[in-house]
Amino acid sequence: MPEIKTQDFTAASSQAILDPKLRRALDRVAEGFHVARLDRIEEVTQETWDGWKDQAREIKVHTIEHLDYYLDLLDKNVAAAGGQLHFAKDADEANEIVAHIVRTRDIKVATKSKSMVSEELSLNPVLESLGVEVWETDLGEYIIQLAEETPSHLVAPALHKSKEDVAALFTDKLGIPYDEDIYNMAATARTVLRDKFMEADLGISGANFVVAETGTLVIISNEGNGRLCTSAPRVHIGITGMEKIIPSMQDLSTFLRLLPRSATGQRITSYVSMTTGPRRSDDEDGPEEFHLILVDNGRSKMLADPNLREALYCIRCGACLNICPVYSRIGGHAYGWVYPGPIGAVVSPMLVGLAKAKELPQASSLCGACREVCPINIDIPKMLLNLRTKTAESPDSTQRTAPEMERVLARLYAKLMSSPRLLKIAVRFGRFAQKIERITPFFSPLTKDGKWIRKAHLPILSRWTRSRDLPTLPKQTFHEIWQKELSDE
Amino acid sequence: MSQQAKITADLFVTCVVDQLYPNVGVSVVKVLRKLGVTIGFPEEQTCCGQPVYNTGFSQQARTLAMRVLDQFRDTEYVVVPSGSCAATIRVFYLELFADDPELLAQAKALSAKTYEFSEFLINVLKVENAADCGTTYQGTAAYHPSCHLLRELGVRSGPQKLLASVPGLEQKELEGSEICCGFGGTFSVKFPHISEGMVTDKIANVQASGADTLVSCDMSCLMNISGALNRQGSDIKVRHLAQILDAESD
Numbered sequence: 170m171p172e173i174k175t176q177d178f179t180a181a182s183s184q185a186i187l188d189p190k191l192r193r194a195l196d197r198v199a200e201g202f203h204v205a206r207l208d209r210i211e212e213v214t215q216e217t218w219d220g221w222k223d224q225a226r227e228i229k230v231h232t233i234e235h236l237d238y239y240l241d242l243l244d245k246n247v248a249a250a251g252g253q254l255h256f257a258k259d260a261d262e263a264n265e266i267v268a269h270i271v272r273t274r275d276i277k278v279a280t281k282s283k284s285m286v287s288e289e290l291s292l293n294p295v296l297e298s299l300g301v302e303v304w305e306t307d308l309g310e311y312i313i314q315l316a317e318e319t320p321s322h323l324v325a326p327a328l329h330k331s332k333e334d335v336a337a338l339f340t341d342k343l344g345i346p347y348d349e350d351i352y353n354m355a356a357t358a359r360t361v362l363r364d365k366f367m368e369a370d371l372g373i374s375g376a377n378f379v380v381a382e383t384g385t386l387v388i389i390s391n392e393g394n395g396r397l398c399t400s401a402p403r404v405h406i407g408i409t410g411m412e413k414i415i416p417s418m419q420d421l422s423t424f425l426r427l428l429p430r431s432a433t434g435q436r437i438t439s440y441v442s443m444t445t446g447p448r449r450s451d452d453e454d455g456p457e458e459f460h461l462i463l464v465d466n467g468r469s470k471m472l473a474d475p476n477l478r479e480a481l482y483c484i485r486c487g488a489c490l491n492i493c494p495v496y497s498r499i500g501g502h503a504y505g506w507v508y509p510g511p512i513g514a515v516v517s518p519m520l521v522g523l524a525k526a527k528e529l530p531q532a533s534s535l536c537g538a539c540r541e542v543c544p545i546n547i548d549i550p551k552m553l554l555n556l557r558t559k560t561a562e563s564p565d566s567t568q569r570t571a572p573e574m575e576r577v578l579a580r581l582y583a584k585l586m587s588s589p590r591l592l593k594i595a596v597r598f599g600r601f602a603q604k605i606e607r608i609t610p611f612f613s614p615l616t617k618d619g620k621w622i623r624k625a626h627l628p629i630l631s632r633w634t635r636s637r638d639l640p641t642l643p644k645q646t647f648h649e650i651w652q653k654e655l656s657d658e
Numbered sequence: 659m660s661q662q663a664k665i666t667a668d669l670f671v672t673c674v675v676d677q678l679y680p681n682v683g684v685s686v687v688k689v690l691r692k693l694g695v696t697i698g699f700p701e702e703q704t705c706c707g708q709p710v711y712n713t714g715f716s717q718q719a720r721t722l723a724m725r726v727l728d729q730f731r732d733t734e735y736v737v738v739p740s741g742s743c744a745a746t747i748r749v750f751y752l753e754l755f756a757d758d759p760e761l762l763a764q765a766k767a768l769s770a771k772t773y774e775f776s777e778f779l780i781n782v783l784k785v786e787n788a789a790d791c792g793t794t795y796q797g798t799a800a801y802h803p804s805c806h807l808l809r810e811l812g813v814r815s816g817p818q819k820l821l822a823s824v825p826g827l828e829q830k831e832l833e834g835s836e837i838c839c840g841f842g843g844t845f846s847v848k849f850p851h852i853s854e855g856m857v858t859d860k861i862a863n864v865q866a867s868g869a870d871t872l873v874s875c876d877m878s879c880l881m882n883i884s885g886a887l888n889r890q891g892s893d894i895k896v897r898h899l900a901q902i903l904d905a906e907s908d
Binding site: 179182183186494495498499531532533534535536537538540541551554556557558559560561562571575576579580582583586587589592596616621629630632633635636637638639640642643645646647648649650651652654655656 | 671673675676677678679680681683684687699701702703704705707709710711712713714715716717718719721722725753805806808809810836837838840841842843844845846847848849850851852853854855856857858881882884885886888889
């Protein structure tokens with residue numbers, strides 16, 4: 170697995186939020202996707218859209234509830250088409266399956282199309298350690314590979330890079346003259362990669378869907394690189410999460426309507442590639458071998474937890490990232506692991522452990538925008554809350570990771586709010602303290618009119634007044650006004 | 659105004675309004691009385707439990723929620739001047755008590771009769787025109803739809819329709835109105851840097867709207883937004899919808 174930095178969320182997001190270049194990139198791309206997505210919905214009408222969403226969710230619920238059955242069916246049909254299905258329980262196992270194929274097939278060069286699961290496995294370093302030359306062929310992934318970074322968005326991995334960044338990177342790594350024309354940069358990448366497609370012995374792809382009834386791997390893309398990876402080299406390995414299974418081609422049509430529209434606001438992507446088995450005797454091209462590796466790597470933990478199971482319905486469209494007011498300010502890298510944004514804040518803690526990723530579920534205002542845009546109606550805020558509950562009071566101490574101070578405060582708060590009498594005393598004390606502050610500012614200087622606290626030197630409150638004023642307590646509570654003036658009417 | 663006069667309702671004023679914005683509670687009472695509602699106020703009430711619920715402390719949240727279940731057991735309607743607290747009672751209590759059939763039944767009963775203030779006016783009292791409340795407002799106002807009101811309770815256009823019918827009030831459009839202001843309860847102090855970033859964008863949009871008043875149905879969002887506005891020296895006012903509808907409020 171790649172290095173886990175989820176525990177550094179606060180520091181990383183504090184840095185990221187100050188980066189104006191990142192903000193511009195996020196505004197441009199994520200916002201652009203979001204606006205295009207809304208146009209597509211308007212075009213088909215909200216009612217039709219909602220119908221598709223319900224249908225898709227129904228398919229996902231059904232498939233995940235009967236995952237054993239569909240895994241078996243997929244296995245049979247992949248084999249019937251002449252391919253081989255592998256099941257990997259974790260990253261090491263998945264990497265070992267790939268390594269075994271590499272060793273026994275004398276693989277020297279591999280081309281890869283976009284795969285978030287391969288990021289999750291940290292597959293590239295494994296391949297390189299076996300002496301394999303690895304080429305990412307999705308333009309965004311190629312940029313990221315050259316820059317030795319990780320993706321910052323589910324569908325636009327190099328979203329955080331400006332065209333100037335990429336031009337400088339190409340000059341640095343490819344030794345070509347600086348040219349920030351996007352068309353020319355894409356042409357450069359195409360020239361480099363075209364040869365590699367022809368050289369490669371191994372093509373590695375992800376999968377947007379795998380269809381159980383036919384054993385078919387489905388990739389949707391805009392660059393055509395996916396199809397070259399799956400057809401040009403002599404061996405093709407598809408790698409994906411076990412939750413990507415759908416029952417039938419009929420079901421696929423529902424998702425093909427939803428995914429491009431939700432992801433980039435396209436009616437359909439430039440390429441929809443379906444691969445069923447290796448080349449047949451009468452095929453003109455295609456690989457000699459077809460392997461499909463389905464990865465668990467923590468997913469069965471999600472499956473076993475009824476509160477978090479719906480995270481497995483995710484089709485990685487990224488719509489929740491594009492709409493999220495937190496993601497759109499801090500970008501993907503701050504989340505510290507492969508999957509960023511709202512869905513990442515659910516998935517990462519489940520895959521890397523809540524102990525290391527305990528901040529992620531907290532880093533949300535629970536505004537609910539992610540749920541509203543999700544094409545599968547996944548209730549992300551509810552799962553974030555469930556994870557918060559686990560950090561607060563899970564019987565499992567590896568999950569119960571909330572700071573002890575929070576637990577003390579929660580108990581104190583409940584005590585205080587359970588007793589109107591105690592609350593009254595606390596409010597009176599607060600008012601008294603405010604009076605003192607007006608005479609001799611000690612903890613919290615007030616504004617001249619006494620209506621606001623400008624800078625609280627008290628725990629918690631000081632975090633509020635960093636850049637916001639805090640209202641002071643008024644002379645009377647509503648309780649007091651009610652008793653004096655309102656109750657007898 | 660509705661013909662079905664004799665409606666009785668109890669006010670759950672919320673802890674934020676009780677302790678920081680009591681005038682909002684006063685306006686709620688005055689508007690409801692003006693509309694013929696007999697309004698009660700169970701005085702043992704404090705907080706719905708949302709701060710602890712949202713932080714994951716469900717046991718403490720249950721302790722506070724059970725108090726609310728008790729206090730409003732015999733009430734005909736519960737009116738809450740906050741989309742967020744109303745959502746807690748109406749939506750989140752059902753989650754909180756999902757594994758306890760007896761308490762769940764009580765939570766369902768409470769949920770069915772709990773309304774956020776603007777919903778109560780529109781759905782129960784059938785108020786269509788703010789003139790029914792006898793109010794006028796001289797000024798320009800933009801509306802901030804709070805997230806829980808919008809997405810948990812599904813209240814989208816009602817408050818704005820009411821505002822549009824206030825004599826004298828000119829509505830201004832708020833760019834990015836449905837984007838969270840960054841409050842999010844404990845989120846605002848756990849991740850102040852992100853929360854500040856969000857509220858900075860919100861107030862930029864509020865200032866660009868040209869409105870002199872920002873109206874919402876949640877004082878906690880307005881506390882956040884006005885705290886940021888005040889820090890920047892802005893004189894844009896924030897008001898709860900009830901204050902706009904209350905003829906006696908400034």
